[in-house]
Amino acid sequence: MLQVIIKRVLIAIPVILVVASLTFFLVRMAPGGPFDADKVVPPQVMKNLNAVYNLDAPLMVQYKDYMLNLLQGDFGPSFRYPGRSVTEMIFTGLPVTFELAFYAIIVAILIGSLAGVLAAVKRNTALDYIPMTIAMIGICMPTFLLGPLLVLIFGIQFEVLPVSGWGSLSGDKILPSITLGAAYAAYIARLSRGGMLETLSQDYIRTARAKGLPEYKVIINHALQGGLVPVVSFLGPAIAGLIGGSFVVETIFQIPGLGRFYVEAAFNRDYTMILGTTIFFSSLIIFFNLLSDIAVLLMNPRARSDA
Amino acid sequence: MNHQSSLWLDAWRRLLANKAALAGGIIIFILMFLAIFAPWIAPHSYSYQNLELGAQPPSADFFLGTDTLGRDLFSRILYGARVSLLVGFVATGVALVIGVSWGIVAGYFGGRVDSVMMRIVDVLYGLPFIIFIILLMVIFGRNIWLLFGAIGAVEWLTMARIVRGQVLTIKNQEYVLAAQAMGVSNIQMFRKHIFPNILGPIAVYATLTIPQVMLLEAFLSFLGLGIQPPMSSWGTLIRYGVESMEEYSWLLIYPGLTFTITLFALNFFGDGLRDALDPKISSD
Numbered sequence: 251m252l253q254v255i256i257k258r259v260l261i262a263i264p265v266i267l268v269v270a271s272l273t274f275f276l277v278r279m280a281p282g283g284p285f286d287a288d289k290v291v292p293p294q295v296m297k298n299l300n301a302v303y304n305l306d307a308p309l310m311v312q313y314k315d316y317m318l319n320l321l322q323g324d325f326g327p328s329f330r331y332p333g334r335s336v337t338e339m340i341f342t343g344l345p346v347t348f349e350l351a352f353y354a355i356i357v358a359i360l361i362g363s364l365a366g367v368l369a370a371v372k373r374n375t376a377l378d379y380i381p382m383t384i385a386m387i388g389i390c391m392p393t394f395l396l397g398p399l400l401v402l403i404f405g406i407q408f409e410v411l412p413v414s415g416w417g418s419l420s421g422d423k424i425l426p427s428i429t430l431g432a433a434y435a436a437y438i439a440r441l442s443r444g445g446m447l448e449t450l451s452q453d454y455i456r457t458a459r460a461k462g463l464p465e466y467k468v469i470i471n472h473a474l475q476g477g478l479v480p481v482v483s484f485l486g487p488a489i490a491g492l493i494g495g496s497f498v499v500e501t502i503f504q505i506p507g508l509g510r511f512y513v514e515a516a517f518n519r520d521y522t523m524i525l526g527t528t529i530f531f532s533s534l535i536i537f538f539n540l541l542s543d544i545a546v547l548l549m550n551p552r553a554r555s556d557a
Numbered sequence: 558m559n560h561q562s563s564l565w566l567d568a569w570r571r572l573l574a575n576k577a578a579l580a581g582g583i584i585i586f587i588l589m590f591l592a593i594f595a596p597w598i599a600p601h602s603y604s605y606q607n608l609e610l611g612a613q614p615p616s617a618d619f620f621l622g623t624d625t626l627g628r629d630l631f632s633r634i635l636y637g638a639r640v641s642l643l644v645g646f647v648a649t650g651v652a653l654v655i656g657v658s659w660g661i662v663a664g665y666f667g668g669r670v671d672s673v674m675m676r677i678v679d680v681l682y683g684l685p686f687i688i689f690i691i692l693l694m695v696i697f698g699r700n701i702w703l704l705f706g707a708i709g710a711v712e713w714l715t716m717a718r719i720v721r722g723q724v725l726t727i728k729n730q731e732y733v734l735a736a737q738a739m740g741v742s743n744i745q746m747f748r749k750h751i752f753p754n755i756l757g758p759i760a761v762y763a764t765l766t767i768p769q770v771m772l773l774e775a776f777l778s779f780l781g782l783g784i785q786p787p788m789s790s791w792g793t794l795i796r797y798g799v800e801s802m803e804e805y806s807w808l809l810i811y812p813g814l815t816f817t818i819t820l821f822a823l824n825f826f827g828d829g830l831r832d833a834l835d836p837k838i839s840s841d
Contacts, residue, residue, distance in 0.1 A: 265680055273692065280696040390820040392772055394779040394792075395813045398799045406803055487682075494687040497780060502799070512688075513780055516695045524695060528688050535685045 255544055262536050267317075269532045274316055277525045278309060303327065303522075325526030330518050336526035343508035346416055350426055350499065350507060351492045355485075357431030362438025363481060369439065370446035370477070371469060381439060388436030393495050397429040397502040414504040426503045430495050434488050438481050446477035479549055486542025493531055568757070571833035578829020584822035592638040599636065601629035604787045615807060622807045624797065630808065633789055634815055640790040641816075644705060644774040645767040645823075651709025652770070653763055656716025661747065661755075663717070664724025675721065678714050686711040690773070694782045704783060708773050712766055719762055723755045757834040764827035768820045775816060791816040 300306045303326075304315060319326060325336035365381040372378055404425060405413030412422035449455065450473055458468045496509035504510075508527065515523035572578055591598060606626040615622040621630040663674040690707045697703055727733060733750055741749070771791075777783035778792030779799075786793070791812050798809030 261680075265684075269684065276692060276696060386821075386824075390768075390824060391817055392775060392820075394776060394799075395795060395817065398795075398802055398809055399813070402802055402806060402809070493685060494776070497687075498776065501780065512691075513782075516691050516780075516782060519695060524692060528685075528692055531685050531688050 251547065254547060258540055258543055262540050266529075266533050266536055269536075270317065270320060270529045271313070273525055273528045273532075274313055277521050278312070280519075280521060303329070320529070325530070326522045328520055329522050330515070330520035336523050339511055339523065340508060340526060340530055343506065343511045346505060347493075347496050347500070347507035347509055350416075350423075350430060350496060350505065351489070353423060353427035354431035354434065354492060354495075355488075357427055358434035358438055358488075359481070361431075362435040363442045363478060365435070366439040366442030366444075366481075367446050367469070367474070367477070369443045370450065371465075373447065378443075382443065385436040385439040388432050389440075391432075393429060393433060394498045394502070396432055397425070397499060400425050400429055401502070416503070416505040416507070422503075426499050426505060429502070430492065430499045433495070434492070437484065437488070441480040441484055442478055445480040446473060449473045449476040452476070475549065479546060482549060483542055483546045485545075486539040489535060489538040489542075493535065568833040572829055575829040575832065577825045578833070581822035581824070581826035581829065584818065585826060588638055588819060588822075589642060591635055592642050595632075595635040595639055599629075599632035601632045604628065614805075621811045622805070624808055625801055625805070630794075630811060633794060634791070634812055637789050637791045637794050637812070638815075640701075640784055640788060641771055641774065641792070641819075644708070644790065645771040647705045648708040648712065648770040648774070649763055649766045651706060652712035652716055652766055653759070655710065656713035657720050657755075657759060659713065659717040660720025660722075661724055661751065664721035665728060665743075665747070665751065667725070667728075671721070675718075678717055682714055687773075687776070690777065691780075691782055694777065699782065699785050701784065701788075704774065704777070708770050711773075712770055716759075716762055716766070719758055720755055723758050724751060727751055727754050761827060761831040761834055764823065764830055768823040768827075771816075771823075772820065791819075 297306070304312055307315070316326065323337060325340065328334050328336050328339060331339070365385065369378040369381050401413045404411045411425055412419040413425065415422045416426070417423065455468060455473055458472045459465075463471075493509065496507060497513050498509075499505070500507045500510035501513055508531075511523070512527045512531075514520075515527065572582075606628055611623070611625055613623045621634065623629055624633065659674060659678070663671045690704075690711065693703065693707050727750070733746070736746060736750055774783055774790060775792030775795065778790050779796045781796065784790040784793050794812035795809065795816065798812055802809040
């Protein structure tokens, strides 16, 4: 068990290093220097700029320096915002993005597993069909459409909720969290329904029923643990999707999080910022995938043997 | 050969019996028709700007209204269909070629080749591809063909897994072992015995990949990193719709509706195809 976990961790480390190196060279391959887009500067200034940002060193030396700094948590200076470091910007945006993602996951898990478990228990009734149809719509409706529609309905038509910002007006966190969480609620509903249906047909559930347990105890004490395994293994990859979704949601609702910084950096061609956030996001996602793998191992003893 | 054609015939009958899938298929067919013949169907030019007409609500002349620059929204949606569907099909094609060859090689040769190839897929699965696509678009410019390639290069992983699984099953069937014993060459084996038998799952998964690809393209275009003006995909139209939705809500609603219906149709058709080709695997 411990061995499997250690093995997973040991695989994750080189993956992060490869991703970091690949991103570094990709960004350095970009045509033109980072300062070309601005107005023409005298050659001496250009030279000084390059020296300040360590761009005059040979590529391999730059690579070595960057990776060494990276190991100390230093992502280098931002090209676009002089005087601000990428690390500083990441840690300004990160708490906001984390908070948003956290609420979204809560929305997704609560609504999703409730709907899914209910649908499985009341199989082939209206309580099964209605939530599952809504879930299908939730999966097909992209975040970048759902968000604006919610804004249109609750913000502009009925004027009950603020349509932008984060933490400045009361209730301004509601729409972004629902927008980001909706698609995951839909997936979780489908996954937990499938997982519950499979678990409810197992022999140990029949045993539990045979010994006279009330149905709600059968479900809560016996079926949930097995039935929600697919949901837990989905949560890791879901984090990856949440980050992509946060790009959209933070842009729509003007939330000062990491996702919006990334999209802005992509527009401004702020190469160090792009480089830093890409590496940071990748490590984050690999880390969460690792966590959900381990959680699945702990919950489902049968997965341990083929890991 | 006879048995095989009856399998496809059976599947076809099952597909026709599935109303949701049939409706999805018809919608896709109509959309493809509209997209291909857009230049002849569109009542107005998609790029002609007439500021005096700026942002009219739907009327007899412009029955989905006009955008803020006075361009006919219906014509723009028609032309957007060309770009969105093209991305869907081309990028899925790219994913198909990579995924199928990867899966066949891994599954057929097995052993160490298989474990190395599938380990690579496992590792790639864990990476944040949206970020990499954005990175590529930033570095190499917002080129539509690069967009197709980048999206396709991301979506092949699941295809590789599915094909490998199928090949592994088929490889251990007795008729394949018999063919192997008779000394049939690898290429003959693919062509005669393996490829025809994995066509079904490939077709199903390809249909289900198309909406994912279209979603990814729309996502990038929404952020302004995908299709660039004056060309427009549905993602671009939704982006402009959001910018002006407070005054001109139809600019968001019609493109959004078209896009959602298309994704619905593709998903229902794909699900129906899966049920038709392999009645054993139900949706979930």
